Amino acid sequence: MxxxxxxxxxxxxxxxxxxxxxxxxxxxxxxxxxxxxxxxxxxxxxxxxxxxxxxxxxxxxxxxxxxxxxxxxxxxxxxxxxxxxxxxxxxxxxxxxxxxxxxxxxxxxxxxxxxxxxxxxxxxxxxxxxxxxxxxxxxxxxxxxxxxxxxxxxxxxxxxxxxxxxxxxxxxxxxxxxxxxxxxxxxxxxxxxxxxxxxxxxxxxSRAHSYFKGAVVTADGTDTVISDVYEIGWPGRRHRVLETSATRDPKQARKFIGRTEVEGQRYLIPRFSAAAPTEATSGRIEEMAMYCGLSCDTIxxxxxxxxxxxxxxxxxxxxxxxxxxxx
Ligand SMILES: Cc1cc2nc3c(=O)[nH]c(=O)nc-3n(C[C@H](O)[C@H](O)[C@H](O)COP(=O)(O)O)c2cc1C
The missing domain is CATH 3.20.20.70 (Aldolase class I)
Structure with a gap:
């Protein structure tokens, strides 16, 4: 049934x-x-x-x-x-x-x-x-x-x-x-x-970075794009994210733009990393993968x-x- x-x-x-x-x-x-x-x-x-x-x-x-x-x-x-x-x-x-x-x-x-x-x-x-x-x-x-x-x-x-x-x-x-x-x-x-x-x-x-949370609250669906640029760590699959300087210009250098910590382990974050910014992330949050659905219209x-x-x-x-x- x-x-x-x-x-x-x-x-x-x-x-x-x-x-x-x-x-x-x-x-x-x-x-x-x-x-x-x-x-x-x-x-x-x-x-x-x-x-x-x-x-x-x-x-x-x-x-x-x-x-x-x-x-x-x-x-x-x-x-x-x-x-x-x-x-x-x-x-x-x-x-x-x-x-x-x-x-x-x-x-x-x-x-x-x-x-x-x-x-x-x-x-x-x-x-x-x-x-x-x-x-x-x-x-x-x-x-x-x-x-x-x-x-x-x-x-x-x-x-x-x-x-x-x-x-x-x-x-x-x-x-x-x-x-x-x-x-x-x-x-x-x-x-x-x-x-x-x-x-x-x-x-x-939620552990999302406060900048990420704020960006979702102010965004509407037209601020999101389907892209494939955030591929470091998760290649080969398209994703819907907030539009950023990274989605606009995918040819930029893949240099480190931040750092984060997951369960006590520290990691550097390169530009175009698939990692979403969390409260443990510092650096250029505004360039990172802020996954966001068309649902942001009503949030x-x-x-x-x-x-x-x-x-x-x-x-x-x-x-x-x-x-x-x-x-
Ligand atoms: C920030 C963010 C991270 C996500 N990470 C995962 C994940 O790790 N595993 C997963 O199964 N889905 C993940 N998803 C996709 C969701 O499972 C789901 O398909 C999507 O959130 C539904 O659309 P909505 O965001 O408009 O509610 C993620 C979505 C967002 C917004």
Whole structure:
């Protein structure tokens, strides 16, 4: 039977917070989960002691279902195996795995065998059908989305096409959702819940740099571009970002423009790095990769993550109607 996202994940509000490398730390993930939706830690390149420290804070910080987001194409199959093993070994069963793009079948099998829930973000019908075949919640990402883009088309068309192929699957809409009205549109296209990224960048608990948060609040969609310039560390995939001097002039020298720290490790940031600026980043923030969706049109200011969840909760309750009989 078709399930709401809330029913599929054992949460109260059919809302996913996107795992966002560097930006979605444990404070944001736990705050969103405590508010009744599903928070998610951006796992990105974390592994070993850094991953263990973050997982410990995540599971101590909330006793609700919460996720860890991993990106198969960024780390490659061996590192992904290590990351998955750490999540399975070091966290309780309420921690779900979220993937940006498709992992190998063996990864699905391993996570399913461990009894964990899986959420996979896709940009095509083909990938969505494969992910659903492994029992995953399928996040349909349209090109309205902030961050890296998995497909070529708009959100609602992808949701509708997936719903036709997968009448029973749990399908979540992502990309360009910054207000309850936009969430309602995605639900009428056939979604069972929504995923928000940019809307949570500006949350009080987000680790995004204050300059980045301010830029998202003042931007509208015309200030964003789909580009491929921020490729150091994550090559070969287009991304929607705020327009900067780097997107305008991709021929500039690849020199270091800042530094940052992730779980106690220090890194230099070259111009065109894929790393988003966080509260631990210094340097020329205004040139860095500020991922931002068309959703910025309706995002007006920073506030606690729980308030963002509460804003969407009422409209997302209407999904229950599909489940309880009419749909
Ligand atoms: C700052 C930022 C960082 C992101 N990083 C990730 C990531 O690490 N993993 C991931 O699965 N998706 C990531 N995304 C993409 C989101 O999952 C999602 O597709 C997007 O945020 C949805 O569109 P919206 O930003 O308009 O809500 C990121 C998005 C943003 C805005």
């Amino acid at each position: 078709r399930k709401t996202l809330a029913a599929a994940l054992g949460i109260e509000v059919s809302l996913l917070q996107s795992g966002m490398g560097g930006v979605a730390g444990t404070e944001l993930a736990c705050a969103v989960s405590d508010a009744g939706a599903a928070g998610c830690l951006g796992g990105y390149k974390l592994v070993g002691e850094g991953m263990s420290a973050a997982l410990a804070r995540l599971t101590e910080g909330t006793d609700r279902p919460v996720g860890v987001n991993l990106i198969p194409e960024v780390v490659g199959p061996e590192e992904l195996d290590r990351q998955v093993a750490q999540v399975l070994d070091e966290t309780p069963g309420r921690v779900y795995l979220s993937f940006f793009g498709m992992p190998d079948d063996a990864v699905f099998d391993r996570v399913n065998a461990a009894g964990r829930k899986i959420v996979v973000q896709v940009g095509t019908v083909e990938d969505g059908v494969r992910a659903a075949g492994h029992g995953s919640v399928v996040v349909a990402q349209g090109t309205e989305a902030g961050g890296h883009l998995l497909g070529e088309g708009g959100r609602d068309a992808l949701v509708t096409a997936l719903r036709e192929e997968l009448p029973e699957a749990c399908i979540v809409a992502a990309g360009g959702i910054g207000s309850p009205d936009q969430a309602a549109r995605a639900l009428s296209a056939g979604a069972d819940g929504v995923l928000l990224g940019t809307a949570f960048v500006v949350a009080d608990e 007006s200011g920073g506030r606690p993550a729980a308030d963002i969840v509460a804003d969407f909760a009422r409209i997302l309750q209407s999904v229950e109607i599909f489940e309880s009989g009419t749909g």
